[in-house]
Amino acid sequence: SYLWQIPLTIAVGNTSHISSETIIWVSNKSEHHRIPALEEASWLLGNINQTGYFRVNYDIRNWRLLINQLTRNHEVISVSNRAGLIDDAFNLARAGYLPQNIPLEIIKYLSEEKDFLPWHAASRALYPLDKSLDRTENYNIFNEYILRQVASMYLKLGWPTNNLNKSLVQASYQHEELRREVIMLACSFGNKHCHQQAATLISDWISSNRNRIPLNVRDIVYCTGVSLMDEDVWEFIWMKFHSTTAVSEKKILLEALTCSDDRNLLNRLLNLSLNSEVVLDQDAIDVIIHVARNPHGRDLAWKFFREKWKILNARYGEALFMNSKLISGVTEFLNTEEELRELKNFIKSYEGGAAASFSRAMETVEANVRWQRLYKEELFQWLRKSLTH
Incomplete structure (x- = not known):
């Protein structure tokens, strides 16, 4: 395996301006670099203008200072870095590296964006x-x-x-x-x-x-x-x-x-998607996936997928990309213990290929269930407090 040097650009800012960037070359999996002590109201920003393909996390105090900066004068931070802060915060919180409220606090400034x-x-x-x-x-x-x-x-x-x-x-x-x-x-x-x-x-x-x-x-x-x-x-x-x-x-x-709230219409559409004269084969996958993205149809699409798997696999099994897209799309937002059990049981009993796609689906659903168990209530507790202030 190879280790590549990664250029990490950093800059220090405060309420009115941001300094010119400095480059730190990261050569190992874990490194410590000392940064001169910052003034009390100053904050640190990494990956200037989002030129690096990686995420940047900060201690909570620095996140709070960045949030305050966005609220008071967001234009001190570049457009690309404002977008990067939002993207990093949500993804880091999703993975459990940040409290769930941090990304939601960041987007409060958007009314001025x-x-x-x-x-x-x-x-x-x-x-x-x-x-x-x-x-x-x-x-x-x-x-x-x-x-x-x-x-x-x-x-x-x-x-x-x-x-x-x-x-x-x-x-x-x-x-x-x-x-x-x-x-x-x-x-x-x-x-x-x-x-x-x-x-x-x-x-x-x-x-x-x-x-x-x-x-x-x-x-x-x-x-x-x-x-x-x-x-x-x-x-x-x-x-x-x-x-x-x-x-x-x-x-x-x-x-x-697929946006309907009517479950009968969603079921009707799912069944129609199997008729190639009504819905083209390549479009049928999109129908099933989009019904799965609809909260009123997620369980319907998941049930339909399992019941019609032999038909679907016969239709798309040779086209690995299509099959992978379907499996990923139907399972992407399953997030209950029951749905995880159903997926495990289905994988044990199904016939056909796509083992790698089902393995990735299992990892995704397990992560979804874990997030629900560990972070959902934390998020709602903060939201309740925020909405009452």
Whole structure:
């Protein structure tokens, strides 16, 4: 095996500025480097501008100083490092290297964040945490906390609008991507205005048969509409899925169908996915995976996967990537002791290949169950205190 020297860039900062970076060359698995004593209000930042492919952890005092800096004047820290702090904190907490509240405290500053990258990092990091909690009885506490962090920026940015000539008002690409990210978070976590807007856009499409929904938020609107509205909307989206010839639109419509809260519709879609004349073989995998990502359908997709394994394995077994994608996607967010037992029993009894994929799935589910056991209540206790202050 090889050991590579890793350049770790560090800088010291305070409330008004950050120093020029210094490089420390890390040559061994474990090293100690002495850094000159810092002033009381100064903080240390590692991996300047996120040029290194690794995570950086700090002692709790330094994390607190960085959180305070983000709250008081986040622009002292570069955009890429702000995104990096968010990403590192969530992933380190997930692995148990940080208290669960630290990443949630970091994102409190986002109401003042106008750059896309930190919002994108937060959205991407919140996704697996949301999936860890979305079937718990206290999920509404987490949901409310995230809504509070998103609310003010959602109000500032609003939705893409039309001018008198009915053409989309153009903004910078970064601004539109930021707006999309915030709308996605707002609708996903149940912002009432976001839900109303999505329902209005869907209703207008149905009544006029003209799709005036801005292209870059169509997936959000379709999914939100299907989850909120009645079976007629699901049937409308299903009809549009069959009638459209645009590949990208077809994909968005099919994924939207998996967003329903109606378990009967989700079961119907799962069964339809086995019919190659209705859903293409390569798209059927996405149907099953997206139903598994829906808290109302996770157990349905998991049951369907086990019951139809022989059919699925016969269809995708030769295509190792497809089979691996399916196994990973269906099991990725299983996190109860019962689901872990079911996975173990299934692996013992199944026939066919994909042993490596099932081994990785077992590791993932074991880690999910461990996180629930060790950290879930810690997270909820902090959230309860935070929401009452």
